[in-house]
Structure formats: C-alpha cells, structure tokens
Amino acid sequence: MKQYSWRFLFGILGLLTAAVCRADGPYHFIKEIPVGGEGGWDALTVDSSAQRLYVSHATRVVVIDLANDTVIGEITNTPGVHDIALAPKLNRGFVSDGREAKASLVDLKTLQTISKVDTGPNPDAIIFEPGQNEVYAFNGRGQSATVIAADSGKVVTTIPLGGKPEFAEADPESNRVFDNLEDKSEVAAIDTKTHQVVNRWSIAPGESASGIAVDPKNHRLFMGCDNQLMVMMDSTSGKVLATVPIGEGVDGAAFDSGTQLAFASCGQSAAVTIAHEDGDKLAVVQVLKTERGARTMALDPVTHKIYLPTAKFGPLPESANGERRRPPMIPGSFKILVYGMDQ
Numbered sequence: 001m002k003q004y005s006w007r008f009l010f011g012i013l014g015l016l017t018a019a020v021c022r023a024d025g026p027y028h029f030i031k032e033i034p035v036g037g038e039g040g041w042d043a044l045t046v047d048s049s050a051q052r053l054y055v056s057h058a059t060r061v062v063v064i065d066l067a068n069d070t071v072i073g074e075i076t077n078t079p080g081v082h083d084i085a086l087a088p089k090l091n092r093g094f095v096s097d098g099r100e101a102k103a104s105l106v107d108l109k110t111l112q113t114i115s116k117v118d119t120g121p122n123p124d125a126i127i128f129e130p131g132q133n134e135v136y137a138f139n140g141r142g143q144s145a146t147v148i149a150a151d152s153g154k155v156v157t158t159i160p161l162g163g164k165p166e167f168a169e170a171d172p173e174s175n176r177v178f179d180n181l182e183d184k185s186e187v188a189a190i191d192t193k194t195h196q197v198v199n200r201w202s203i204a205p206g207e208s209a210s211g212i213a214v215d216p217k218n219h220r221l222f223m224g225c226d227n228q229l230m231v232m233m234d235s236t237s238g239k240v241l242a243t244v245p246i247g248e249g250v251d252g253a254a255f256d257s258g259t260q261l262a263f264a265s266c267g268q269s270a271a272v273t274i275a276h277e278d279g280d281k282l283a284v285v286q287v288l289k290t291e292r293g294a295r296t297m298a299l300d301p302v303t304h305k306i307y308l309p310t311a312k313f314g315p316l317p318e319s320a321n322g323e324r325r326r327p328p329m330i331p332g333s334f335k336i337l338v339y340g341m342d343q
Contacts, residue, residue, distance in 0.1 A: 025288065026285065032338065034335050035055070038331050040058060044298045044336075045083070054084040056081040059077070060078055061093075073111045078104055085127050087150050090150055091108050103126060103146070125168050128170070132192050138161075140164055143160065144165075145161060145165065147159065162181070165180065175193055180212050184200075187203055206225035208225060213254050214235065219235045221233040221234075224265075229245060230253075230273060245284070247268065247269025250267075251265060262277060263306060270290050271287050274288055290308055307337070309337075313328065314329075314330055
C-alpha cells in the first residue's frame with residue numbers, strides 16, 4: 001500500500017469535510033484526451049506502474065501514455081471488445097472479445113496478440129487474479145466464468161454462475177473473486193482455490209448492479225445499481241451496511257484505498273457520485289458533473305485521477321412506434337475525460 005504523509009492525509013480529510021459544505025467537492029475537471037475514430041466503447045483499465053491507460057473502442061484497444069496524455073498504440077483484432085485485464089509482472093494483457101467468444105492474450109510491450117483462448121458466449125468483464133495467477137473472463141450470455149492460467153494461456157475450468165455476470169473484482173488476501181449477477185440482483189463470491197461459488201448474496205435494496213469495487217482492507221464491496229443506489233456490503237458476511245443515492249445509467253465503479261472514496265459513474269445523468277467510507281457509514285461528498293455517455297471509468301490509485309470515456313452526440317432522432325433510440329455519435333469525437341483533486 002502506498003504510504004502518505006500526515007500532511008497529505010489531513011489535507012484529504014479537510015477536502016472531504018469541506019465538500020459537505022460546498023457543491024463542488026474535492027474533484028474537478030483537468031482536461032480531455034482526444035482519441036478520435038468511430039465506434040462505441042465499454043471498459044478501460046489503468047496501469048499505474050507503466051503510466052498507461054487501456055481503453056476499449058469498437059474492435060480495438062487504444063493505449064494512452066499517461067505521462068503526456070497521448071495515444072501511443074493499439075491492440076487490434078478484438079471484435080466486440082468489452083474489457084481489459086493486466087498482469088504487468090508477466091508482461092501480459094487479456095482482452096475480452098465479445099463477438100468471438102474468445103479472450104486475446106497480448107504482449108504489453110509490443111501490443112501484439114500472442115494467442116486467443118476460447119471462452120463462453122459473449123465474454124464481458126475480465127480480471128486478473130494475482131493470488132492464483134489466473135484470469136477470469138465473465139461470459140454474459142453463457143452465465144459463466146472461464147478461468148485461464150495467466151502464464152500458459154490454457155483454460156483451467158469454467159464456473160457456472162446461475163445468472164448474467166457483470167463487472168467483477170478480485171480480493172487476493174481473502175481468496176475471493178466477487179461478481180455482480182445483474183439479472184438476479186445478487187453478488188457471487190467465488191473461492192479462487194476451489195473455483196466454486198461459495199456465496200450468493202442479495203444486494204437489496206439495490207437492484208441490477210453493474211459496476212463493483214472492493215476495499216480489501218476493511219472488507220467492503222461497493223456496487224452501482226440500476227435503481228440509482230450505491231450499495232456498500234460487508235464482503236465477509238454479505239450484509240448490506242449502507243446505501244447512498246446515485247444518478248441514472250450507472251455502469252462503472254471504483255474505490256480508492258488512499259482516500260477511502262468510492263465512485264459510481266452514471267452516463268445518463270452525466271455525473272460521478274463520490275462517497276466516503278467511514279466504518280459502516282457511507283456519505284456522499286460530491287456529485288461530479290461529467291458529460292452524457294461517460295458511464296464507465298478507471299481510477300489511478302497513485303495519482304487519484306479518474307478517467308471516463310465519452311464522445312459528442314448529435315440530436316436525438318425521432319422515435320417510431322415508441323421505439324427507444326440513441327443520439328448518434330459524431331465521428332471522430334471519441335475522447336477521455338480526466339478529473340483529479342488538489343494535493
């Protein structure tokens with residue numbers, strides 16, 4: 001865990017206290033990183049040690065150098081890419097290719113694909129679990145998790161989940177992987193040694209959670225739910241400890257151990273709800289204004305910056321027969337929004 005000076009810690013506490021009394025709060029807009037190109041996006045991942053940001057974009061992963069905030073390369077041939085997992089010590093990246101039912105194994109130095117591994121239908125979230133040196137690809141339509149050995153790239157096993165998986169987080173110290181089962185409004189706890197689902201906990205009053213984040217030190221889970229709640233759960237017992245309101249269209253979540261802040265990014269509300277964890281209590285300290293479409297996010301735990309992808313959109317087209325339509329993305333407008341706090 002990163003060490004902080006007393007001056008820095010007292011500064012954080014001061015910012016959090018002040019946020020209760022003012023509308024802006026500790027986080028503010030820093031800049032946007034232009035990316036361009038066409039097509040949609042999903043998740044993104046920070047590698048703090050290499051100062052890189054990996055962003056899903058249509059059929060590729062865009063790689064951004066965070067030292068100067070510029071695009072430096074791409075991982076290509078990742079059709080229907082959803083998510084990226086990193087194992088920096090192995091120099092490996094893992095990409096979920098949703099349209100292929102495969103995961104790409106990538107050399108992080110060259111950004112070239114080493115091989116592809118078969119998964120279940122529509123792999124979505126993907127994470128690296130360092131305790132067992134394994135990768136978990138969560139298959140949306142397959143309602144399962146494909147476990148892959150990170151070093152060999154071989155499938156270890158497939159774990160049935162009994163529900164549609166969404167984002168997941170690993171807690172190596174407790175030998176657990178936690179995954180949201182969106183259609184069941186539950187969180188599944190997987191034992192990483194036995195590859196068995198050992199608990200399924202209701203997230204009520206939360207419903208249909210997407211993003212999930214973990215505080216391993218204090219054994220807390222944070223889930224962004226479709227009914228506009230952030231749920232804080234005890235990760236050892238499954239007890240829901242607290243909830244706070246969030247915006248519409250939540251997808252991403254994050255937790256910063258250095259500041260005890262939990263985040264939920266909401267694309268329809270164009271906002272990130274930021275809450276402070278204090279024991280069994282959770283309190284909103286800021287509703288950070290972003291831009292419409294910024295529904296996923298990544299946190300750099302070293303700099304405490306957060307990154308959200310979005311684009312510019314045209315007018316909402318008229319609906320026909322009550323059909324729901326989305327505003328068209330303006331070509332070439334894809335970008336990353338960067339927010340941070342004064343230190």
